[in-house]
Amino acid sequence: QLQLQESGPGLVKPSETLSLTCIVSGDSISNNSYFWGWIRQPPGKGLEWIGIILYSGITYYNPSLKSRVTISVDTSNNQFSLKLSSVTATDTAVYYCARFRRSYWWFGPWGQGTLVTVSS
Amino acid sequence: QSVLTQPPSVSAAPGQKVTISCSGSSFNIGNNYVSWYQRLPGTAPRLLIYENNKRPSGIPDRFSGSKSGTSATLGITGLQTGDEADYYCGTWDSSLSAGVFGGGTKLTVL
Numbered sequence: 001q002l003q004l005q006e007s008g009p010g011l012v013k014p015s016e017t018l019s020l021t022c023i024v025s026g027d028s029i030s031n032n033s034y035f036w037g038w039i040r041q042p043p044g045k046g047l048e049w050i051g052i053i054l055y056s057g058i059t060y061y062n063p064s065l066k067s068r069v070t071i072s073v074d075t076s077n078n079q080f081s082l083k084l085s086s087v088t089a090t091d092t093a094v095y096y097c098a099r100f101r102r103s104y105w106w107f108g109p110w111g112q113g114t115l116v117t118v119s120s
Numbered sequence: 121q122s123v124l125t126q127p128p129s130v131s132a133a134p135g136q137k138v139t140i141s142c143s144g145s146s147f148n149i150g151n152n153y154v155s156w157y158q159r160l161p162g163t164a165p166r167l168l169i170y171e172n173n174k175r176p177s178g179i180p181d182r183f184s185g186s187k188s189g190t191s192a193t194l195g196i197t198g199l200q201t202g203d204e205a206d207y208y209c210g211t212w213d214s215s216l217s218a219g220v221f222g223g224g225t226k227l228t229v230l
Binding site for chain 2: 037039046047048049051052060061062063096100101104105106107108109110111112113
């Protein structure tokens with residue numbers, strides 16, 4: 001059964017870089033039918049699409065975050081990562097990782113999510 | 121402001137039917153598959169409907185999806201109190217070369 005698990009610091013200081021990793025089990029991250037992605041949900045707000053990556057390194061990012069986001073993949077360890085630079089309080093959110101079906105555009109399954117708070 | 125437009129809230133009584141709309145454009149819904157997600161309180165979102173109208177295994181047939189032109193609709197019949205959740209539509213936007221979500225709809229089962 002495919003499972004995804006986010007990990008990383010729960011507290012990041014303003015202007016620093018948020019770093020999260022998603023460990024994938026039950027499927028190979030090199031599966032050509034799927035991208036691997038990040039989504040976030042700020043407190044009291046809706047879902048926001050952050051970006052996705054294919055095992056080959058091809059990426060697509062939300063244009064509003066593109067200048068600050070980097071998603072990378074580590075096929076040897078079956079995991080992928082998110083870096084978001086120059087964070088502010090508005091980046092406080094629950095961050096989810098999920099598998100993204102190529103060409104059909106759906107996320108599933110999702111990780112349980114991890115709360116990241118930006119505060120000094 | 122979301123690229124896809126959903127009503128902020130809907131409500132209905134137990135046992136009744138409700139529909140949730142998701143409106144977009146030719147850049148997104150009009151030319152791409154739509155998916156729907158359910159986020160129960162305190163849990164991660166889960167895939168409810170994919171490729172416009174397909175249900176993953178384990179999702180009851182009380183949930184259905186449809187698409188027409190640049191709009192999509194999620195239908196839920198035989199409402200239960202356990203269906204109270206936030207529902208989101210999602211798709212790909214070809215002009216942005218990125219995925220997009222609707223703003224979400226809060227379902228209340230009265």
